Amino acid sequence: MPVSRRSALALMTVLAACCPAVAADGWMKDLDAARAEAQRLDRPILVHFHAAWCPPCLRMEKKVLNTPAVLDQIKSSVVAVKINIDDHQDLARRFEIDKLPADIFLEPDGKRLIESTGERTTEEYTQSIARASTRYTDLVAQRLPKPAAPAANVASGESAPANARLASQEAMLLGYCPVTLLKNRKWEKGSPQFTAEFRGQTYWMCSAADQQVFQQNPARYAPQLLGCDPVLMARENRAIQGSTRFGAFYDDELFLFSSDANRKQFKSSPDRYIRDKVVLDVDQIETVIR
Known part of the structure; x- marks a missing residue:
């Protein structure tokens, strides 16, 4: 086998090993792999739950999920994964999915950000992705350490921590x-x-x-x-x-x-x-x- 062909095959093997859950359309198929990628990129995760017997799911698959607008928004904002609930009933139970299609945005550590159910248009879907990305960015900013406040005299006998507890x-x-x-x-x-x-x-x-x-x-x-x-x-x-x-x-x-x-x-x-x-x-x- 020529060296160039061997090199090409080796490269393809490496890529397949590194990205086993990424489909050609940009959607991942494995939630654990998506979570690892989200932690690497520091982005929220979009989990889309669907089923082959769900007509709204099929319409979204055909008309929304793989449109250039949605794929561009995914590429710039989130890590996206599709979950067929018939193949992953454990995940459907874990996330309490009782309506389809359903979309859940998660932080990279798995904490929930935004949830929604029902069929969406391309515009509605891209807006949801943008909103989840913005919310995650805002939450990360809120969690940054705040500058220490200058010491202040407390007039009452109640301590500041006690006041906070009462509030x-x-x-x-x-x-x-x-x-x-x-x-x-x-x-x-x-x-x-x-x-x-x-x-x-x-x-x-x-x-x-x-x-x-x-x-x-x-x-x-x-x-x-x-x-x-x-x-x-x-x-x-x-x-x-x-x-x-x-x-x-x-x-x-x-x-x-x-x-x-x-x-x-x-x-x-x-x-x-x-x-x-x-x-x-x-x-x-x-x-x-x-």
């Missing part, structure tokens, strides 16, 4: 009972005697019965996005808590807004703001003094 323990919804609110659409004050924790936030209920109901399914009663304004989240990628003054239900889910204008904007086109579900932690919420 973090304040009841959500200003102490109003989320169970009564959902069932009766009525703002009724709860009691610190009947508390429950959910995702790092404290809620007060009106009774032991309401407390038990909440604890059985807290996600049903707690405000979405940890109480943050979905309009600000979509428009500015900022996690700022809304107010009980500006609440609204949509599909029996409670949303809080920072202003009446944002509430009205949400009501005019709610799906625009909730189709991409941002996954938040309580420590990502900005403190805003009003």
